[in-house]
Amino acid sequence: MANKDLYRDCPNILKDFLFYIHTIKGRSERTVEAYYIDLKSFLRFLNLKNGLVNADTPFEEIKISNITIENLKSISLSDVYEYLHFLSVEKDNSSITRSRKVSSIRSFFNYLTVKMHLLEVNPMKELEVPSIKKSLPKYLTLDQCIDLLKNIDGEYKERDYCIITMFLNCGMRLSELVGLNLSDISDNTIRLLGKGNKERIVYLNDACISALNQYIPIRNKQTIHQTSQNALFISRNGQRISKRRVQEIVELNLKKAGLSNHGLSTHKLRHTAATIMYQYGDVDIKVLQEILGHVNLGTTEIYTHISSKQLEQAAKSTPLSKITNTKKKQ
Numbered sequence: 001m002a003n004k005d006l007y008r009d010c011p012n013i014l015k016d017f018l019f020y021i022h023t024i025k026g027r028s029e030r031t032v033e034a035y036y037i038d039l040k041s042f043l044r045f046l047n048l049k050n051g052l053v054n055a056d057t058p059f060e061e062i063k064i065s066n067i068t069i070e071n072l073k074s075i076s077l078s079d080v081y082e083y084l085h086f087l088s089v090e091k092d093n094s095s096i097t098r099s100r101k102v103s104s105i106r107s108f109f110n111y112l113t114v115k116m117h118l119l120e121v122n123p124m125k126e127l128e129v130p131s132i133k134k135s136l137p138k139y140l141t142l143d144q145c146i147d148l149l150k151n152i153d154g155e156y157k158e159r160d161y162c163i164i165t166m167f168l169n170c171g172m173r174l175s176e177l178v179g180l181n182l183s184d185i186s187d188n189t190i191r192l193l194g195k196g197n198k199e200r201i202v203y204l205n206d207a208c209i210s211a212l213n214q215y216i217p218i219r220n221k222q223t224i225h226q227t228s229q230n231a232l233f234i235s236r237n238g239q240r241i242s243k244r245r246v247q248e249i250v251e252l253n254l255k256k257a258g259l260s261n262h263g264l265s266t267h268k269l270r271h272t273a274a275t276i277m278y279q280y281g282d283v284d285i286k287v288l289q290e291i292l293g294h295v296n297l298g299t300t301e302i303y304t305h306i307s308s309k310q311l312e313q314a315a316k317s318t319p320l321s322k323i324t325n326t327k328k329k330q
Contacts, residue, residue, distance in 0.1 A: 007036060011067040013118075014039060017111050026197040028175075038104035043067050045083045046075070069118050072109075076123055080105060099129045139272040140168075142280070144259060151257040156236070160249050162215040163233060167250075167266065170202050171273035171292050174266045178243050180232040185212065 021027045044062040087093040113122040152161045176192045184191040188204045224238045231240035
């Protein structure tokens with residue numbers, strides 16, 4: 001973990017867990033930091049609840065370095081439910097935020113019980129995740145995708161066109177796109193490094209191949225920093241392009257296409273790719289799962305609920321769709 005200062009107040013038991021999910025489970029530093037923030041909040045609450053700090057101590061200033069395995073052995077489900085109530089009432093956390101924090105707590109206690117055998121019984125085994133209102137993902141229509149691509153212009157138009165084409169056709173994540181290397185491309189496939197360092201191969205269609213063929217010769221004329229020689233997408237300073245720069249490119253071109261007020265982002269382009277594949281390509285849900293790199297099929301199944309084309313066809317397919325009221329009025 002690169003940012004050691006961030007975890008300086010960690011008790012050893014939490015440091016060991018964060019090290020485990022980073023080195024053994026292969027989680028990114030950003031994911032490790034999210035676990036740390038979630039679990040620090042929970043341990044702060046325990047110190048407050050158990051009277052180990054002054055009641056008037058600001059919550060964000062409560063230290064957690066005093067927490068030991070003995071403290072964790074005494075935790076019950078009711079403590080966590082009280083914590084979730086605190087998050088909802090005092091911190092105004094949404095169900096999504098509370099659900100994420102529950103997942104962090106469950107992972108931590110599973111580690112203490114199953115991996116380290118520091119607890120005989122996992123008190124969080126029956127801990128339920130707060131229900132989350134499932135909303136359909138936002139995405140561009142086919143016509144909006146075409147408008148977006150048509151409006152890409154500027155000094156780095158070949159690069160930007162290639163970036164957006166890859167998003168719309170391959171359904172890749174932002175982190176996967178910025179991590180692409182020239183060596184990942186092989187004929188009509190590209191290798192993506194997804195969550196948990198899991199690799200997958202995605203096929204490139206004609207649009208992607210054409211965009212790459214137009215961009216790469218221009219890329220190769222740039223002065224590229226030694227550390228970024230293999231990076232596919234390069235920024236103006238010769239470095240591997242950053243996530244934030246890609247977000248800015250997408251935001252700028254959405255604005256040019258008149259789509260800036262639709263709540264869209266790089267991740268919504270991923271949703272768009274999946275939706276269009278499912279709506280127009282007759283792609284099997286299992287194939288779509290493989291393309292998107294989803295671990296659970298349930299994550300992919302949301303795209304089966306947003307195909308208006310298929311819903312319309314289903315409505316028309318019923319035998320009763322042709323029956324109309326032909327009885328004449330008296």
